[in-house]
Amino acid sequence: MxxxxxxxxxxxxxxxxxxxxxxxxxxxxxxxxxxxxxxxxxxxxxxxxxxxxxxxxxxxxxxxxxxxxxxxxxxxxxxxxxxxxxxxxxxxxxxxxxxxxxxxxxxxxxxxxxxxxxxxxxxxxxxxxxxxxxxxxxxxxxxxxxxxxxxxxxxxxxxxxxxxxxxxxxxxxxxxxxxxxxxxxxxxxxxxxxxxxxxxxxxxxxxxxxxxxxxxxxxxxxxxxxxxxxxxxxxxxxxxxxxxxxxxxxxxxxxxxxxxxxxxxxxxxxxxxxxxxxxxxxxxxxxxxxxxxxxxxxxxxxxxxxxxxxxxxxxxxxxxxxxxxxxxxxxxxxxxxxxxxxxxxxxxxxxxxxxxxxxxxxxxxxxxxxxxxxxxxKKNQIITAFGRNISPEWVESEAQAFRALYGMVLVGDGEKSLSAILENPNVEQVTAALKQLNQRLPDYARIRTFITAQGLSSMAGFYTSNGRPIRSKFEQWMLSKTDEDDGRIITPINE
CATH class of the missing domain: 3.40.50.12780 (ANL, N-terminal domain)
Structure with a gap:
């Protein structure tokens, strides 16, 4: 044809x-x-x-x-x-x-x-x-x-x-x-x-x-x-x-x-x-x-x-x-x-x-x-420690309305709360945007902590060839971080 x-x-x-x-x-x-x-x-x-x-x-x-x-x-x-x-x-x-x-x-x-x-x-x-x-x-x-x-x-x-x-x-x-x-x-x-x-x-x-x-x-x-x-x-x-x-x-x-x-x-x-x-x-x-x-x-x-x-x-x-x-x-x-x-x-x-x-x-x-x-x-479903099933794509799509959250990746499988990984180094901007985002989400899907990392989008092996995050990599990477590690800081989100 x-x-x-x-x-x-x-x-x-x-x-x-x-x-x-x-x-x-x-x-x-x-x-x-x-x-x-x-x-x-x-x-x-x-x-x-x-x-x-x-x-x-x-x-x-x-x-x-x-x-x-x-x-x-x-x-x-x-x-x-x-x-x-x-x-x-x-x-x-x-x-x-x-x-x-x-x-x-x-x-x-x-x-x-x-x-x-x-x-x-x-x-x-x-x-x-x-x-x-x-x-x-x-x-x-x-x-x-x-x-x-x-x-x-x-x-x-x-x-x-x-x-x-x-x-x-x-x-x-x-x-x-x-x-x-x-x-x-x-x-x-x-x-x-x-x-x-x-x-x-x-x-x-x-x-x-x-x-x-x-x-x-x-x-x-x-x-x-x-x-x-x-x-x-x-x-x-x-x-x-x-x-x-x-x-x-x-x-x-x-x-x-x-x-x-x-x-x-x-x-x-x-x-x-x-x-x-x-x-x-x-x-x-x-x-x-x-x-x-x-x-x-x-x-x-x-x-x-x-x-x-x-x-x-x-x-x-x-x-x-x-x-x-x-x-x-x-x-x-x-x-x-x-x-x-x-x-x-x-x-x-x-x-x-x-x-x-x-x-x-x-x-x-x-x-x-x-x-x-x-x-x-189906394979990306996050199941929290409280047994709630969450599609990370849903929360990440809601984050698209905030410029400060561009490229956010959600993690938290098996954890008590969800965390966000993103590249924006401006902690104040990210904190304010996440608080606004959380107001749109049910309690179980709210983000409680986040971590920023420069060069996130270019990290080898963390993304598929068409730019989708390989979530298992991010989960492993997040778990390996302490409160302060190589300049990456885990920040809590206070209600």
């Missing part, structure tokens, strides 16, 4: 701009020509699987679409993955064609422990193409079109195998759901295209509805790595391109709110801002709406081709993740775990899914109006 839409628009609106890059614009007609050319070029090397690793660019878009066109399984590789994770991806996927930024990986030098047996065979635009020797080939699941590696709580991400049909299903559902309610003629890609959500919303959905998508490298929109953000650069990109739609994480929504507070005109063209990746505070959404930012929370997993549910202007309820998309069915087990069917991945590499319903590992419920409420991860 994605390629069919590209062909249709190349005939019906050949001169319409499909994508805008840093240095060029490309029409739907020219896009199809370039996609076909690159597809034919890739096929010459008889690839069994392609690994695409590069900064966001028009070349990335063309290579990705060429793989769809030629039906070559494609593995987008995030630039912020560690060398060990990239090695794991290549071994698991058996990728024998490397496209993009692989030069440092194939240099056979003594300093490079992750060198690859590969040879340079050509270029696709500005992207290098390397042919790699693969000794132990692993057969991919039948109909695999894309493999997305989810970064969980371990160092070895799982490869989720998705078919073109599943990618088309979710893209079509999003296009139908959004395009019928708002007019999104221009999308600004902010997240890395190696992220499945932005891959779908930044490339596939615009192609299906015949819109224009702006694709710049991360630094040009203010985002570098997985979590470093420059709001000033983001504001410049918004002012220059005036997008109608964005896809943000809660942290980036906070940044957008601050940008719009300083320059209200930057919200004028926005029609739809999807927010996902973590639970979003209703207060944060209310704050966004009061500034004219049309922010709507959604929910999804790679195992369900990225998006399961979404709030929209006509079906919106703060505190929920919206209604399931038309192609999705949701049910909740007796213990509160969410199950999804209708668009379930083929499986993990070498491990096909046998069941029709996918157990998400998330806790929540469907309310009386059919809106999906997500409480948090």
């Amino acid at each position: 994605i390629i069919e839409s590209l062909i249709r628009h190349s005939i019906d609106t050949p001169n319409k701009i499909a994508f805008i890059g840093a240095d060029e614009e490309i029409s739907y007609q020219n896009l199809l020509v370039r996609v076909r050319d690159v597809a034919e070029y890739l096929v010459e090397y008889s690839p069994k699987c392609m690994a695409l690793r590069a900064e966001n660019s028009l070349d990335w878009v063309i290579a990705d679409l060429a793989a769809l066109y030629a039906e070559i399984p494609n593995v987008p590789v995030p630039l912020f993955f560690t060398p060990e994770q990239v090695d794991h991806i290549l071994v698991e996927s058996g990728a024998d064609l490397l496209v993009g930024d692989w030069d440092a990986w194939v240099e056979n030098t003594a300093e490079n422990a992750h060198s690859l047996d590969a040879r340079l065979v050509g270029h696709a635009g500005n992207l290098s193409i390397w042919k790699r020797s693969v000794e132990d080939e692993k057969p991919l699941l039948t109909h695999t079109g894309k493999i997305t590696f989810t970064s969980g709580s371990t160092g070895h991400p799982k490869g989720v195998c998705l078919s073109q049909n599943q990618l088309s299903k979710v893209s079509r559902a999003l296009a139908d759901t959004i395009a019928t309610e708002v007019k999104c003629e221009k999308h600004l890609v902010l997240l890395p295209l190696s992220t499945l959500l932005e891959n779908i919303t930044g490339i596939y959905v615009p192609i299906i509805i015949g819109a224009t998508s702006v694709v710049l490298n991360g630094e040009e929109v203010g985002l570098s790595g997985s979590s470093n953000f420059n709001p000033s650069q983001f504001a410049l990109a918004l002012a220059k391109y005036l997008p109608n739609s964005l896809v943000l994480t809660p942290a980036l929504l906070m940044a957008l709110i601050e940008v719009v507070k300083a320059m209200p005109v930057l919200a004028k063209n926005l029609e739809f801002v999807a927010v996902g990746g973590a639970r979003v505070s209703p207060q944060l959404l209310d704050m966004a709406h009061s500034l004219g930012i049309p922010a709507f929370e959604g929910y999804g997993l790679s195992e369900n081709a990225s998006v399961v549910s979404l709030n929209t202007p006509s079906a919106y309820k703060a505190g929920t993740s919206g209604k399931p998309l038309p192609h999705i069915d949701v049910k909740v087990s007796n213990d509160g775990e969410i199950y999804v069917t209708g668009c379930v991945a083929l499986g993990y590499i070498g491990q096909p899914f046998e069941q029709g319903w996918y157990a998400t590992g998330d806790l929540g419920h469907l309310d009386e109006d059919g809106f999906l409420v997500i409480n948090g991860r």
Whole structure:
């Protein structure tokens, strides 16, 4: 459906701009020509699987679409993955064609422990193409079109195998759901295209509805790595391109709110801002709406081709993740775990899914109006010494309303009270914000102590590749601290 839409628009609106890059614009007609050319070029090397690793660019878009066109399984590789994770991806996927930024990986030098047996065979635009020797080939699941590696709580991400049909299903559902309610003629890609959500919303959905998508490298929109953000650069990109739609994480929504507070005109063209990746505070959404930012929370997993549910202007309820998309069915087990069917991945590499319903590992419920409420991860539940079950994501999302609590991580499993770990060194600011936060929370979920630590967000091994805290690490780290340890002070919160 994605390629069919590209062909249709190349005939019906050949001169319409499909994508805008840093240095060029490309029409739907020219896009199809370039996609076909690159597809034919890739096929010459008889690839069994392609690994695409590069900064966001028009070349990335063309290579990705060429793989769809030629039906070559494609593995987008995030630039912020560690060398060990990239090695794991290549071994698991058996990728024998490397496209993009692989030069440092194939240099056979003594300093490079992750060198690859590969040879340079050509270029696709500005992207290098390397042919790699693969000794132990692993057969991919039948109909695999894309493999997305989810970064969980371990160092070895799982490869989720998705078919073109599943990618088309979710893209079509999003296009139908959004395009019928708002007019999104221009999308600004902010997240890395190696992220499945932005891959779908930044490339596939615009192609299906015949819109224009702006694709710049991360630094040009203010985002570098997985979590470093420059709001000033983001504001410049918004002012220059005036997008109608964005896809943000809660942290980036906070940044957008601050940008719009300083320059209200930057919200004028926005029609739809999807927010996902973590639970979003209703207060944060209310704050966004009061500034004219049309922010709507959604929910999804790679195992369900990225998006399961979404709030929209006509079906919106703060505190929920919206209604399931038309192609999705949701049910909740007796213990509160969410199950999804209708668009379930083929499986993990070498491990096909046998069941029709996918157990998400998330806790929540469907309310009386059919809106999906997500409480948090089942495995992340904090059980206090008093036997109260608390989803840390719930408390952390409530903290999003306070700038002083940015990046807060909640701990306290097995303890009498909960504690917060954060990077803000201003103890007075943090204390005041936590007191306000506690007023919103029931007694058993209130935070009694906190600890500040400089450089928290860059602590090795404490976060997954997409920025989610590895809670067991934080629990161990917190327990190892004394009242005063290396400048880190545990501060009690007095009522």
